[in-house]
Ligand SMILES: [Fe+2]
């Protein structure tokens with residue numbers, strides 16, 4: 001899952017400006033403008049440009065309100081028609097609640113530890129939802145300015161978050177009832193993750209932000225779809241239905257974000273191809289890349305929890321580097337990247353770069369998997385499953 005982690009390659013354009021920066025805080029700097037310009041240079045924080053969208057493109061994004069209202073918003077479901085976590089859980093007011101819990105425990109008894117670790121990692125990712133809402137509200141031109149803004153963009157962000165909130169909720173309650181996981185350690189990991197946030201390198205730029213969410217929603221659809229399939233194989237039909245329902249929500253969400261980028265492509269092909277290529281160069285960081293249970297490194301000679309969780313997910317086939325390449329290829333086709341004609345040479349170069357990427361990523365993934373198959377597996381303890389070891 002994290003075979004394609006972050007790289008420093010995107011920092012190249014910033015390094016050119018580095019010699020001419022003035023410091024505005026301990027970690028933020030403002031690059032000096034070119035001598036011919038009277039405008040201030042971009043603000044740079046932790047190696048990335050902030051507010052990188054041009055005023056013209058910002059205006060374009062701000063003008064898309066009625067498009068969002070008519071074409072994007074309807075992809076969300078009426079809350080009265082949505083499934084809720086209780087639909088998948090034994091009703092606690094029921095006199096036969098305890099029997100239903102025993103039944104649930106019997107059903108989930110066949111889930112192997114690899115499955116539990118993968119499911120819990122996905123669940124922790126869902127539970128860090130405050131971070132993703134915050135991320136959307138960093139984006140210029142679309143943020144919810146008041147917290148209850150009636151604009152189509154503001155409503156979209158809140159209502160999308162509200163749909164997403166059911167995912168971590170149902171997964172968490174289900175895992176609690178199975179009795180198979182160390183809930184306190186999981187809860188600590190969630191608290192740490194929300195406290196750490198995430199760094200998707202989207203520069204307050206909605207073009208970059210919506211490429212990121214288009215990718216991520218599809219990635220979550222793939223992984224929840226796979227955990228659904230595996231739950232069925234291990235004999236837990238209800239869990240399979242639950243994961244399938246989550247995957248189906250992610251499916252509507254991916255269509256929504258991809259539709260936004262499609263619109264940007266229609267109105268501004270050059271800006272869109274540059275944004276897409278930029279995010280692919282930076283590589284899509286997984287939203288939970290900063291997860292920490294406070295003990296993993298100590299118990300496993302300095303190993304990283306997210307990397308180990310990702311290796312387990314990769315090994316059981318829930319989310320792999322090949323899925324990453326497939327998603328990239330899917331988006332290239334979806335946005336008809338190869339068919340567009342571009343005005344600037346820079347945009348044409350970005351287009352060419354994108355067209356080659358999926359094969360390149362697959363070759364890298366193949367090489368990495370051959371390398372990995374030659375390594376002796378290491379036993380790693382996961383606090384989430386009471387320190388039971390897994391081969392990584
Ligand atoms: Fe989700």
Ligand SMILES: [Fe+2]
Pocket residue numbers: 164216217220250253
């Ligand atoms: Fe999602």
